[in-house]
Amino acid sequence: MRTVLLVAALWAPAALADHTVSVGGFAGTTAASFNSSPGVAGPTVGWLYTRGVVGVGAGLRASAPSAVVKVPLEGYARGVFTIALGRWEPLLGPELGLSGLQGFSRPLPGRPTDLANAEGALTGFFYVAFHTEAARFRFGRVMLSLLGFDVGTSLTAAGATLRLQLDWLTVGVRW
Numbered sequence: 001m002r003t004v005l006l007v008a009a010l011w012a013p014a015a016l017a018d019h020t021v022s023v024g025g026f027a028g029t030t031a032a033s034f035n036s037s038p039g040v041a042g043p044t045v046g047w048l049y050t051r052g053v054v055g056v057g058a059g060l061r062a063s064a065p066s067a068v069v070k071v072p073l074e075g076y077a078r079g080v081f082t083i084a085l086g087r088w089e090p091l092l093g094p095e096l097g098l099s100g101l102q103g104f105s106r107p108l109p110g111r112p113t114d115l116a117n118a119e120g121a122l123t124g125f126f127y128v129a130f131h132t133e134a135a136r137f138r139f140g141r142v143m144l145s146l147l148g149f150d151v152g153t154s155l156t157a158a159g160a161t162l163r164l165q166l167d168w169l170t171v172g173v174r175w
Helices: 002-014 113-120
Strands: 018-031 040-051 054-062 073-082 091-099 126-133 135-139 142-154 162-174
Touching: 018 142, 040 073, 040 162, 091 142, 126 162
Parallel strands: none
Antiparallel strands: 018 040, 018 162, 040 054, 054 073, 073 091, 091 126, 126 142, 135 142, 142 162
């Protein structure tokens, strides 16, 4: 009997599974000791599956092409932890992605350009980041998230570059 109650207690939160499809806007930049990117911005679409307090998600981000951003797309997958506290549902977790949005355009002021060129080779297509959405709220089937934040690095030379991203606004629908 105890086993049945334990299984029921562990399964009950898992039965609260849902899918969320979202759209939003983001802005991001990459920096290192001697270089910085001019920044990118654009739309994002995503999908999130949660079951209880854990979930997985994936999505795409796009930006306008530029001299720095040759492939203006980025795809990501993430694992998340979330908890519902009334309407408030903060979310956080690791993110792994493939990005054409990383790259440097100019040395930081007062920095030598020869080191900046060598540092530019440290950015790659793969990155890892930590994602959080502290201001995330549910209103029935609608999810609203303001100022989500990512901090991470390129995996080519992990830790040599800093990747920062701000998700201005994300609106999703749950089913």
